[in-house]
Amino acid sequence: MGSIEVQETHVLMVALPFQGHLNPMLKFVKNLARTNLHFTLATTEQARDLLSSTDEQQSLMDLVFFSDGLPKDDPRDPEPLIESLRKVGAKNFSKIIEEKRFDCIISIPFTPWVPAVAAAHNIPCAILWIEACAVFSVYYRYYMKTNSFPDLEDPNQRVELPALPLLEVRDLPTLMLPSHGANFNTLMAEFVECLKDVKWVLANSFYELESDIIESMFDFKPIIPIGPLVSPFLLGADEDKALDGKNLDMWKADDYYMEWLDQQVRSSVVYISFGSILKSSENQVETIATALKNRGVPFLWVIRPKEKAENVDVLQKMVKEGQGVVIEWGQQEKILSHMAISCFVTHCGWNSTIETVVTGVPILAYPTWFDQPLNARLLVDMFGIGVRMSNDVVDGELKVAEVESCIEAVTNGPAAVNMRRRAAELKQAARSAMAPGGSSARNLDVFINDIKIFT
Template identity: 30%
Template sequence: MEEKHEGKGHRLILMPTPFQGHITPLLQLAQILHTKAGFSITIIHTIFNSPDPSSYPHFTFHPIADGLSETETATLDALHLTDLINIRCRHPLKDCLATLLSQVDQDPVACFIVDAALYCTQGVCDEVQLPRLVLRTGGASSFLVFASFPQLREKGYLPIQESRLEEPVVDLPPLKVKDLPEFHSLHPELFYEFVCRVIEECKKSSGVIWNTFEELESSALAKLGQEFLIPIYPIGPFHKYFLAGSNSTSLLTPDKSCISWLDTQEHKSVVYVSFGSIVAISEGEFLEIAWGLANSKQPFLWVVRPGIIRGSEWLEPLPSGFLENSGGRGCIVKWAPQEQVLKHPAIGAFWTHCGWNSTLESVCEGVPMICSPCFGDQKVNAKYVSDVWKVGVQLQNKPGRGEIEKTISKLMLGDEANEIRGNILKLKEKANVCLSEGGSSYCFLDRLVSEILSLKSSAS
């Protein structure tokens, strides 16, 4: 849609779950609704992992007390932490919303848009009589699997059993049991209970917004539309509405020196390696990755986030002289400006954990993927990348250096590599078309803006 500014004179309140992969799409959505439709934007956020207001001077930011201790926020159990946030933020959120709704000198509030993981917010919105729209920051295909959890448990697929890993999940082709989402938590039942609660509260909302596009996930979106009986709005890819890096959403500072290193590399020769903002690996896994990259003889840009190696600060386990001995083929940074990296002509493949943001960004730039999923929706995303869209290959869990070397060669050279590259370039074109006038995401955004304005009129 053009910048019609129908939303001018109306305010939206949005709230992210405080993790990088959730903050980024929510702030992108806020920016879309502000620039394309003219809504004024208020962001409610926890003190933990709070976004930087200086990156968005045109938004209003309201921190709320989350009651989290340093010990609690330092945990590697992101699921337990998200559950705590739902419990601790309910009352501070209600107080904050009540204050914002009573501000007569501000634009009237049309609705509250919140990350699906903050399931507690539906009850709060009901109490303050504010319409609630949900943002699903992951893909539709993985959400369809989450929505099927009760049936999967009933049929014995959940909890996942080692002996059944290769068994097909009959109602969810092409998934096998090993592709089903899991989350290793200190509280074994928490993942199942959490997912069911999120789905239940989503169904009570006024609609779900998706950072995906119809041509990528048409089947899953159609099934969810039938099951949820509420409007769904696939208006992604969010990041393609803007120039790369136009507003920073990163909690870590990207090292932009890697772009000048990429400038010295040959076209489509570099393997970009990044496992996101939460994944942690052992020292043994780290060393196998290092030697697999070195032995592949391909140039590589490797994001090694401080703390990603359990028990190490940063690169201490790396053998002395590793980068020097690789003949200058490697560049290691603590964090990278990923959108810029994936756009760079030197990038030939992306070795990723298959978080949804990374998967979508790779599709949009036509970069084939090597998939190493770890938890949550990543295994479903990886299965779709390798077996449905056929735009990448999967590495099995904790691969050795030999398998890593072989997989890199498979994706960078030969007939299969050309086929995969052709497939992802077709998807890239579809991602571009869906945002142009008359495209699927363009039309769904128009519908979303109309729905928000009707919610406001019915609530007033």
């Protein structure tokens, strides 16, 4: 009797060429790298050289590219890129679908024209939500008008929403605020509108982390947590047998910092990074550096680009004296999982938030924009694993005393023991969620079965 050939399911992933968008997609593919699933990643031509030169990505998926409509020498800042894609994205992306059969399309939230293209070609569509479920809930409730919101012009107005602590307008995602500009506000309105063509909203989170928020959305647009989407070694997998912890890095990582970390005392190093987009001012760098000097603690600091901020005298002196190391980029998962790290000074981007939860590291939250203010509230007030650094109410600048006080609170203060205990609990919960039979693992299995029904 001849063998029965099982039909392969083709999944098309769509992402913008930003590190915070591409990496969750890569981690998602790693977690779905199973028999009879074939992946293709579609992004703009801007990322062709980066992706095509990375062997790991080529082994995991096929790569296809479409034009974003901008001139080749355009710097491609987020706002003009999104505006150009609003005009030409659907047309140019459609050409990819017309050339090959796909059984499912999975897109990030910031390409709201993708679900309509999928619907026009009768292809079921999923959104991979790469921010907190809490942020999804806020956007949905605001743009669908399911809940009342105060005047968003006043940052001090209070906001009461289900399953969330009492917020102020300043805590809301900045893309929905008038101060952030009409283009981004329109983008998020378009995203919520496109959900009518979306069958699944998959979230880079896990039920045990945001259970009340996830349950609060059941009667609206359900969220399916399938994370944390991190490298397998962070979840306890054998690093030699699993796909390794390499991220899709837009910049070459310095390679000497791990040896320096190996020489440091356990739980002694303050790790500082504000992500791939934010640029620290010299005043902020000087303030944080002075606090580190006064506290006498070792540090590993990612400053990108290094040209200006690294020239702060107090920071240069400490580096020369061996108190700390400054790098332009590093493998954050490897850093956070190192035994020498005591706490993480972070901008609270969701990728960094998930990574710090999975590694069990307490945080000093210093958010700026996008979803970061709400993520900071989650980390401090709901997850209970850190404190928030605040700028001075008079001049709006970060003060040395504030940084010192926050470092003390996280490392040695009365609440530090509870923060470390809670961080350890969430670390274990994250591993359990992705383990066989865990909440996220079950959701992934259901999703796979669903898309195979449409094959």
